Amino acid sequence: MIQPCRLSLLICLGAMILALVLAGVSCSPFALATIQENSLGKDAQSLQAFRAVASVLTSPRCLNCHTSTDGPLQGDDNHPHAMNVKRGLDGKGSAALRCRACHQTENAKFLHGPPGAADWQLPPPNTPMAWKGLTIGEICRAVKDPAKNGNRSLPDLIPHMETSLVRWAWNPGPGRTVPPLSHEEFVSRLKEWIETGAACPE
Amino acid sequence: METTRFKVNDKPVELQIDPQTPLLWVLREQLGLTGTKFGCGMALCGACTVHVDGTAVRSCVTPVKAVAGRQVRTIEGLSTDRSHPIQRAWLQVQVPQCGYCQPGQMMSAAALLSVNSNPSDSDIDDAMAGNLCRCGTYARIRKAIHMAAEMARSEK
Numbered sequence: 441m442i443q444p445c446r447l448s449l450l451i452c453l454g455a456m457i458l459a460l461v462l463a464g465v466s467c468s469p470f471a472l473a474t475i476q477e478n479s480l481g482k483d484a485q486s487l488q489a490f491r492a493v494a495s496v497l498t499s500p501r502c503l504n505c506h507t508s509t510d511g512p513l514q515g516d517d518n519h520p521h522a523m524n525v526k527r528g529l530d531g532k533g534s535a536a537l538r539c540r541a542c543h544q545t546e547n548a549k550f551l552h553g554p555p556g557a558a559d560w561q562l563p564p565p566n567t568p569m570a571w572k573g574l575t576i577g578e579i580c581r582a583v584k585d586p587a588k589n590g591n592r593s594l595p596d597l598i599p600h601m602e603t604s605l606v607r608w609a610w611n612p613g614p615g616r617t618v619p620p621l622s623h624e625e626f627v628s629r630l631k632e633w634i635e636t637g638a639a640c641p642e
Numbered sequence: 643m644e645t646t647r648f649k650v651n652d653k654p655v656e657l658q659i660d661p662q663t664p665l666l667w668v669l670r671e672q673l674g675l676t677g678t679k680f681g682c683g684m685a686l687c688g689a690c691t692v693h694v695d696g697t698a699v700r701s702c703v704t705p706v707k708a709v710a711g712r713q714v715r716t717i718e719g720l721s722t723d724r725s726h727p728i729q730r731a732w733l734q735v736q737v738p739q740c741g742y743c744q745p746g747q748m749m750s751a752a753a754l755l756s757v758n759s760n761p762s763d764s765d766i767d768d769a770m771a772g773n774l775c776r777c778g779t780y781a782r783i784r785k786a787i788h789m790a791a792e793m794a795r796s797e798k
Contacts, residue, residue: 522686523686523771523772524767524768524771525771526768534765534768534769535753535754535757535765535768535769536698536750536751536753536754536757536758536768536769536770537698537750537768537769537770537771537772538697538698540697540699541685541698541699541700541772542685542699542700542703542772544704544705544708545708548684548685548703550684552684553684553685553703554684
């Protein structure tokens with residue numbers, strides 16, 4: 441009875457040693473590190489992509505309308521819009537002082553003249569998409585949440601970023617700064633963020 | 643130069659003009675409708691307010707190409723016989739002092755009443771905040787708008 445047990449034990453030990461040797465060949469410390477890096481790296485890549493996206497979303501050109509205030513903001517210092525301009529029921533101004541009263545489909549050509557683009561407006565009051573005052577993580581979660589982003593899926597965010605109103609941020613007319621990334625890079629990083637899992641910072 | 647067609651106070655207009663010409667210039671220089679005033683030229687004061695398809699706009703920053711095919715209404719076209727409630731109330735309250743800003747004030751007020759038959763003080767503030775009056779006739783403007791609204795409601 442003792443000899444067969446020893447034999448079995450030896451076979452088991454041998455199998456274990458063989459398995460460890462084989463594992464050592466295929467899962468070297470370098471290979472293990474690569475696997476870990478890939479799984480963590482995708483998340484890190486997504487976070488990095490969103491931070492780039494957020495650098496645009498938090499620029500004055502975006503924040504001045506993506507505000508929780510009752511009306512738009514103005515300028516690179518985000519001061520309240522002159523003339524007590526209000527968001528209105530549809531985001532396009534109050535009943536008799538519509539955004540279109542002053543904002544045309546293109547920028548006024550003179551310094552401090554009204555900027556313009558097609559569909560000039562704020563987000564509507566029921567989904568104000570307000571980012572001003574939020575952390576980058578909070579903005580990220582708001583951007584992903586259909587209840588807060590105008591009922592958009594993640595892929596739906598891309599067409600919004602291609603609208604003439606959003607593109608205006610890169611052609612804001614004299615006296616206004618542009619976002620820190622080019623529009624092309626901004627959309628590219630947004631797509632990268634979505635494709636890598638749309639991770640959000642804490 | 644381009645051919646631009648639109649209506650002003652219900653009359654068809656056809657002009658050979660640079661499409662970027664401000665509507666205010668067209669109204670005053672080409673069409674002789676000098677009731678609409680030049681104030682700041684930058685959409686900051688409201689003196690040049692007219693209606694385009696019923697919506698108040700600042701004609702000093704509106705290129706004429708933007709009104710192609712549309713209806714423009716100026717202070718001259720608010721009514722042909724001073725019968726618009728805004729005109730009657732303005733006279734009754736004697737709103738103007740120097741009067742320069744008043745065509746713009748009246749066009750904004752008329753735009754407000756076209757969408758809100760019983761505006762509150764707050765509604766009036768929101769609608770009229772873009773129309774400046776250096777004489778300070780704001781209190782009379784507010785009173786006249788309330789009066790005009792009441793006139794319009796009682797005549798329905």
